[in-house]
Amino acid sequence: MRTHSDVVIIGGGAIGSSIAYRLASEGSSVTLLERDSIAGHASGFSGGLLNPTSETGKLVPLHHQSFRMHREMLDRVQQESGVDAQVLMMPHIELALTEADIPIQKAELERISKFSDFKSEWLEPGDIRKLEPRITEDLYGGVLVEDVIILDSYNFTLATARAAEAHGAEIVLREATRIIYEKDRAVGVMLGQDRISCGAVVLALGPWSGAATLWVDIDVPVAPQKGELVRLEGLDPRLGFHLRAFHSDNTCAVYQKADGLIWLGATRKDGSGFDTTPSADALDSISLTAMRMMPELESQKLVLQTACLRPVTPDGDPILGQVPGKEGMFIATGTAGQGILLAPVIGRAIADLVSTGETDIDIAPFGFDRFG
Ligand SMILES: Cc1cc2nc3c(=O)[nH]c(=O)nc-3n(C[C@H](O)[C@H](O)[C@H](O)COP(=O)(O)OP(=O)(O)OC[C@H]3O[C@@H](n4cnc5c(N)ncnc54)[C@H](O)[C@@H]3O)c2cc1C
Structure with a gap:
């Protein structure tokens, strides 16, 4: 296991894997931490439907953009990983x-x-x-x-994680237990007694995101459905x-x-x-x-x-972006019943933020600030 990565992503579901893929393919060194197995939870058992036309709220543009990204990326991710996502x-x-x-x-x-x-x-x-x-x-x-589009979401998530590996990401099947800060800047993640130092941390814990409240000193209002x-x-x-x-x-x-x-x-x-x-x-x-x-x-x-x-939030929309008051700490969760569809666009938006501090994808409506 590496002791330093540019970015540590916690959670090996569709969201964490997609962020890892984007960052690794753009040249960042990435560690993807998963305490069970890649796609071992909702990302591996979802219905696998990609249909942006059913969304009626603020997420409409992201749904359509992500659907187009799936169409552009699916062949490449399957080739790079050698995993068939069973796309129909x-x-x-x-x-x-x-x-x-x-x-x-x-x-x-x-x-x-x-x-x-x-x-x-x-x-x-x-x-x-x-x-x-x-x-x-x-x-x-x-x-x-x-x-x-209908796909197998287990294979899709596995393909995304393996393609991230093919671009140099390291997948570590261990539990993240604590975040290390210097002043208010995230500089590492503890796995029990072991430490991975890093320049940024991304929380992609799915329905377990509420547990990160202890790590970020702000309520993360995500519940399992x-x-x-x-x-x-x-x-x-x-x-x-x-x-x-x-x-x-x-x-x-x-x-x-x-x-x-x-x-x-x-x-x-x-x-x-x-x-x-x-x-x-x-x-x-x-x-x-x-x-x-x-x-x-x-x-x-x-x-x-x-x-x-x-993973659901009180208003049904995801939480995407930087964690307020914590430099180098990002979160992507609360995708409810659309996380497989949204994975590519969230992957790009969070990778942009981590690497450059900004993104041209409009994730402004999905920040923590809306919860007061
Ligand atoms: C029945 C059902 C049908 C669905 N159908 C569709 C569909 O047709 N289309 C669609 O787009 N979406 C669908 N979804 C929604 C989609 O499955 C979810 O939005 C998506 O899988 C969430 O991905 P995630 O990566 O955030 O969470 P998860 O897949 O839950 O992954 C989070 C991961 O974080 C890990 N983790 C948590 N804490 C730690 C820690 N401390 N250290 C290390 N790892 C940790 C967990 O082990 C887990 O593997 C469906 C969901 C359900 C329940």
Whole structure:
């Protein structure tokens, strides 16, 4: 293990790995610290959907910029790492399962059609069933959005971390236990008794970011939100669409990934701490909505149910930038349900800040100052 790096990044999920990749490929010496395994948490178990058109808040520009960056970078990162991120492009259809959904979905279409980088259109029930006859007959139409990306987020995160290694980053599977400051400048990270000296530290701890409150003397308001997904045996012929619908207070997606399996989900549960035990309730609610969308799924065997934790902030937006009052200390967290999509743009924004003190990516709305 090196005893000095220009930058130490704590957390080997999609966010930490992406920042490491950017900094290492620009020539900084980087140590990426991960206490479990690379992509061992949400970054390795997410749905892997990249669809910037679903965002409606302040993050819209970053979602679209990051999506374009994924399209530019995915081939390169896979080549540099030798890891196949299992990338698929397919249309997304937001289904209207009730008559009351029609005006909601038509308003969605109006919003999405303003994005020039995505083609979208309204489909009548008959058009949808012509495209995919296994979708329910009990249907009121839907919005089609062309060319969203689906990937395997475990492989994507691993590919990003390995590509960072190929550019000279060191991955160390140890826990960061303390930050060392000289006056208020971060100069090192302790791993138990061992020390790595550095010029900058980046905190990318995902749902564990609240623990960094002790390290930075400022409240880091990030909590874990439990999310569950279900994988079923694949359909033959393959399902070529990413489908989503709202039913019984639950939003559910149904899609077939490159691993051949049908993925269903996901749930959102706040307030259950760091519990990642798959639950019967989640299985029931996901299955109910998925079968309402595609009745044929009832005969597909359950292969796997997973639970993992999204990092969420009180206002739902990420926290990105320099930690106030601490020189050389940066944070990137709170990406909630969009961290895989946002990883490239966050990687570049934080790498810019660390190397030059500024970035042309507009992360100003996502600073600590908004929490007072
Ligand atoms: C069910 C579900 C479905 C999702 N689907 C999608 C999707 O389709 N598309 C999308 O874009 N996003 C999706 N997301 C969101 C996405 O998974 C997260 O936003 C993203 O993975 C967060 O990445 P991260 O690197 O911040 O956190 P994590 O992946 O949690 O990584 C943080 C890492 O920090 C490490 N760590 C913590 N403390 C320390 C320490 N002291 N020392 C060393 N290491 C430490 C942890 O071990 C962990 O590996 C989904 C999330 C869930 C839960």
